Amino acid sequence: MERTTCCVVGGGPAGMVLGLLLARAGVAVTVLEKHGDFLRDFRGDTVHPSTLALLEDLGLAERFARLPQRRVTTVQLPLGPARSLVTVGDIGSLRGPYNYIAMVPQWDLLDLLVDEARREPSFSVRMSTEATSFLTERGRVTGVRYRTSDGRTGELRATLTVACDGRSSLARSLPELGLRTFSCPMDAWWFRLPRQEGDPHGLVGGAGEQFLTAMIDRGEYWQCAALILKGTDGRRRAEGLEKFMADFTAAIPWLADRVHTLRSWDEVKLLDVRLDRLRRWHRPGLLCIGDAAHAMSPVFGIGINLAVEDAVAAARCLVEPLRRGDVGLRDVRAVQRRRWPTTAGTQTLQRFAHKQVIEPVLTGQPPFGDARRAKRIMERITTSRWLNRVPAYFLAYGALRERPPAASVR
Ligand SMILES: Cc1cc2nc3c(=O)[nH]c(=O)nc-3n(C[C@H](O)[C@H](O)[C@H](O)COP(=O)(O)OP(=O)(O)OC[C@H]3O[C@@H](n4cnc5c(N)ncnc54)[C@H](O)[C@@H]3O)c2cc1C
Known part of the structure; x- marks a missing residue:
């Protein structure tokens, strides 16, 4: 035995x-x-x-x-005008040797x-x-x-x-x-695009037409995750890869020269979130x-x-x-x-x-919708150097x- x-x-x-x-x-x-x-x-x-x-x-x-690793010091969400990325956690502002996320x-x-x-x-x-x-x-x-x-x-x-x-x-x-x-409002597509000299480093995010993306710098390539509304994978695939790539390029124009390297939907895996x-x-x-x-x-x-x-x-x-x-x-x-x-x-x-950010963005609505109080609190957190450390500490070390x-x- x-x-x-x-x-x-x-x-x-x-x-x-x-x-x-x-x-x-x-x-x-x-x-x-x-x-x-x-x-x-x-x-x-x-x-x-x-x-x-x-x-x-x-x-x-x-x-x-x-x-081999890349370092990320900020975490951002698409909360700004036209869903531009806003820093919700500035880990770089924390004291100590480990004030970054290693990728x-x-x-x-x-x-x-x-x-x-x-x-x-x-x-x-x-x-x-x-x-x-x-x-x-x-x-x-x-x-x-x-x-x-x-x-x-x-x-x-x-x-x-x-x-x-x-x-x-x-x-x-x-x-x-x-x-x-x-319940979860989203699923994720997981695919790779080549990285080139002069690209940004670390973790890069973006928001496009009913999708959100986060791209992980893995040296020679970008490991891309695109969040889409749950249950829409089949419909969006049927619309064609070309359409998705055009939407993707509109959100992140500097990738326009290499989106064509993605040749078929087989290279895009679905993660059921x-x-x-x-x-x-x-x-x-x-x-x-x-x-x-x-x-x-x-x-x-x-x-x-x-x-x-x-x-x-x-x-x-x-x-x-x-x-x-x-x-x-x-x-x-x-x-x-x-x-x-x-x-x-x-x-x-x-x-x-x-509820307040992902679902609205994926359905073409502004983040926070009518939740004015939540929006105000979020604005205070993102604009105050001191308050910004609270989510930063939470992201770094948990509760x-x-x-x-x-x-x-x-
Ligand atoms: C595509 C994707 C991207 C993600 N991105 C991030 C991210 O950027 N940051 C982050 O923090 N988290 C991320 N996550 C989540 C993160 O990967 C998980 O939360 C984390 O790996 C959980 O660790 P775990 O050890 O509990 O389980 P897992 O990492 O799932 O490990 C489970 C292990 O058990 C093995 N196993 C399963 N069943 C059996 C069995 N019956 N017998 C023996 N072995 C078995 C599996 O092969 C696997 O190695 C991501 C997840 C996915 C799927």
Whole structure:
């Protein structure tokens, strides 16, 4: 029988950070990742100041700084006249060494974390291994059944199983965890355009005819995300790629010389944007964190950050019980209790941005519509240097800063 102390399902940001922190604290941990590598481009790239500070605590700041990256110091939304971009968070104005968001392809960050974790004797990662169902005994989750890409199957038993397998998590099939979904006004198209010398750097946004775009500078190319009204993908595709490219160029004229490199709709992937959270993140023997517990909207680009913070909080609450080999319901409940206000608060702000900014812009209306008070508050925030630091701090560190357990720090 295969056994470990903590079985982590999913090697995304939440799973890899949790695996590294627990292994450094001497806990036997096995991460199961269904893909053979981390090289998927259908991912976000933002590494926020809270994660940069974590990497420093873990002694990884220098290695991280050597990764190819771009730095972004402001977050902007299309709130100005003719929907021009207005700064809603000036992270550059914050004190401290990490007053920027680093744009690093997620696979580079994950490779760094897994390399570091592999130095720990109590860590193991099994790539190309998919958890297919939970093992249960008298109501307690005792591990997982898995299948490898070459068709082999097996069972891995564990004192605790942590679901870090994203928004289609296996755990979401458990009815007692109760999924609460919120309506989302948009979906996203995800495609690439070449970058050229003289282009701007970092994160570039724009608003066009019923779409919003954010483009991530990945060195040789722009990873573009275009937000469109939910449910309009089929209709807009039927209107033709040419029409979309003309709209896109009207919004961002300096891309006119290369939009033709996009040859077919096959190169434009659709992301079904979702906003939801589990009412309960746990049951005996099982904890859910990251997107598995709460899928975030792309607004504020904060999903990776929250997933990492969940993992840090989980490591802090669980290192001692895992070392003792006795993880009770109280221990896993403590993780949800700690992370709930930040998660629910962030989702409330995202829903506010959906209703007051995204939906109006995508339907050709002015942001905020009749909500004059909200508009006034927003104007005060965006025009005052001091008030601007509040959203900046929130974007940088979230509502609650999480510190890794002392045993994981180097
Ligand atoms: C196109 C796109 C763009 C985004 N842009 C941004 C952004 O700019 N900034 C930002 O902060 N967030 C962004 N996000 C959201 C962000 O990527 C997620 O919030 C974050 O990755 C969540 O981390 P996670 O570890 O919880 O889950 P995931 O990153 O989803 O990782 C889950 C992992 O589990 C693995 N897995 C799944 N099922 C199983 C199984 N049964 N067995 C084993 N392994 C399994 C998957 O292969 C994956 O590696 C974006 C998301 C998408 C899709």
